[in-house]
Amino acid sequence: SYQSEQYSPAFGRWFEVEISRVGDEFNRRVAVVFRDITERKQTEAALRESQDRFQAIMDNSPALIFIKDVEGRYLQVNQRFETIFHLFNRQLIGKTDEEIFPPEQATAFLANDRKVLAAGGPMEFEEVAVHDDGPHTSLVVKFPLLNAQGRCYALCGIATDITDRKRAEEERQKLAKDRLLLLESTGEGIYGIDRQGRCTFINTAAARMLGYPLNEIHGKDIHELIHHSLPDGTATPREHCHIRETLVSGKGCKVDDEVYWRKDGTAFPVEYSSFPIIEQEQIIGAVV
Numbered sequence: 001s002y003q004s005e006q007y008s009p010a011f012g013r014w015f016e017v018e019i020s021r022v023g024d025e026f027n028r029r030v031a032v033v034f035r036d037i038t039e040r041k042q043t044e045a046a047l048r049e050s051q052d053r054f055q056a057i058m059d060n061s062p063a064l065i066f067i068k069d070v071e072g073r074y075l076q077v078n079q080r081f082e083t084i085f086h087l088f089n090r091q092l093i094g095k096t097d098e099e100i101f102p103p104e105q106a107t108a109f110l111a112n113d114r115k116v117l118a119a120g121g122p123m124e125f126e127e128v129a130v131h132d133d134g135p136h137t138s139l140v141v142k143f144p145l146l147n148a149q150g151r152c153y154a155l156c157g158i159a160t161d162i163t164d165r166k167r168a169e170e171e172r173q174k175l176a177k178d179r180l181l182l183l184e185s186t187g188e189g190i191y192g193i194d195r196q197g198r199c200t201f202i203n204t205a206a207a208r209m210l211g212y213p214l215n216e217i218h219g220k221d222i223h224e225l226i227h228h229s230l231p232d233g234t235a236t237p238r239e240h241c242h243i244r245e246t247l248v249s250g251k252g253c254k255v256d257d258e259v260y261w262r263k264d265g266t267a268f269p270v271e272y273s274s275f276p277i278i279e280q281e282q283i284i285g286a287v288v
Contacts, residue, residue, distance in 0.1 A: 061080065108128070193222050
């Protein structure tokens with residue numbers, strides 16, 4: 001017998017053709033059976049097109065994308081995954097994280113997978129994986145894939161590398177800590193203001209001099225709070241304030257004949273210096 005699939009241009013249809021010998025040696029005949037398989041072929045073509053389109057979407061994503069079954073075996077990955085880990089789809093299919101990654105890394109991945117499967121919905125994690133240049137942190141969104149009956153048959157993960165962002169945040173936190181240590185290491189009062197004159201930072205020494213808790217000064221209009229009047233009690237106009245002049249002109253100044261006002265309403269003489277804070281050639285505030 002012989003079987004093949006053939007397309008008929010005349011009918012515009014696909015047929016499965018089966019040719020078989022029938023009869024005995026004295027009466028040999030051939031039976032030909034045609035089956036219209038056009039609908040099946042169209043379904044198969046549509047499925048291939050859908051799969052190709054899905055893979056193309058995955059491969060053109062800058063994110064790392066993978067799909068695993070509920071047992072943790074890889075079903076599909078995108079080109080980003082292949083490039084980062086030097087592993088191809090054909091090498092991954094059917095394998096688990098334990099067979100691919102270092103034990104600690106694989107254990108963390110698996111634990112997060114189980115959380116998603118148990119929750120039955122999308123979850124977000126920070127996961128660390130070793131790349132060629134060392135450990136990288138990714139923000140990974142994992143979610144279950146459901147069949148027509150609503151049952152989970154696989155898990156999909158989309159990972160975005162946030163290593164640079166994490167490093168920048170760590171550096172920012174370190175600089176903030178260093179600045180705080182510097183501010184608190186001196187007995188002099190130090191505070192900063194923005195372009196509107198609101199307090200952006202203040203050290204403990206300055207708050208103690210003024211008699212305010214730190215949280216009652218931060219964000220407040222410093223001129224209205226502590227620099228509102230002259231020694232004789234008359235109002236100090238903003239336009240005559242040397243600190244405001246620093247914000248306008250960008251030039252520093254030193255003053256030794258004014259007073260600041262405490263929370264309890266008493267005044268004390270001060271000597272202060274005011275300097276502009278400049279970022280990208282723009283005055284963004286002042287430090288006093």
